[in-house]
Amino acid sequence: MGEVFMSRRMLIAGNWKMNGIGTSLGFFDDLFSYLDERCGVDILVCPPATMLSASSAACRGVSETLVSTGGQDCHWEDCGAHTGDLSAQMLFDAGADYVIVGHSERRVNHGETSKMVQAKAEAAIKVGLTPIICVGESQEERASGQAEHVVAEQVKASLPAAEAGKIVIAYEPVWAIGTGLVASLDDIASMHGHIRSLLPDGEQTKILYGGSVKPDNAQKIFELQDVDGALVGGASLQASSFAGIISAAI
Secondary structure, rough: OOOOOOOHHHHHHHHEEOOOOHHHHHHHHHHHHHHHOOOOOEEEEOOHHHHHHHHHHHHHHHHHOOOOEEOOEEEEEOOOOOOOOEEEEHHHOOOOEEEEOOOOOHHHHHHOHHHHHHHHHHHHHHOEEEEEEEEEHHHHHHHHOHHHHHHHHHHEEEEEEEEOOOEEEEOOOOOOOOOOOOOOOOOOHHHHHHHHHHOHHHHHEEEEEEEOHHHHHHHHHHHHOOEEEEOHHHHHHHHEEEEEEEEHHH
């Protein structure tokens, strides 16, 4: 692995997005069969909300610490007339330890602003969840030389007033999510270093890379100095491929 600040333990997070039903719970038995309690990295699975409680129970039934669960989004309010939304407290009650906020699919498809993402992150921290704050540029923004500026603006506007270690940042270039395209190692290293320079507690904050991470490209990505793990999409749906990515981080 690259030089990692001593307090930053690698985190491999799986985002199942809108995939998974009750019969998918066998994933956890399969995943545990690949893992060792001493693997030395943090592991997270973010299933759909309908599976969160059962997934949390499945993880804690095997180990209290080996695999955590998280939500894929939360509302910034504690409760109220928000049909279809889930509060951070509800996710915590269902067994979550983390929640993803500001994923590009939410920013684009649901019109979420960085101000909304900031409010969600603050709501998560308030109840004891760790927010994974997603940032990333489009292909057009990168092609026009605006990638660092766009990401910097997202980071600054999405960042809650949090203590060190209370948040995780995930850099996901929008054009690499689910496309099979992966940013070059130089681009990943440059952007992660740029993001770290923007953070008040940069040396203590995990920065994950996301965007078509797979077992065959994960190790080279994880060797980069400012990469502290991955936010994995499609490759997290199969226990074998997710375990392969975890192994690359060890």
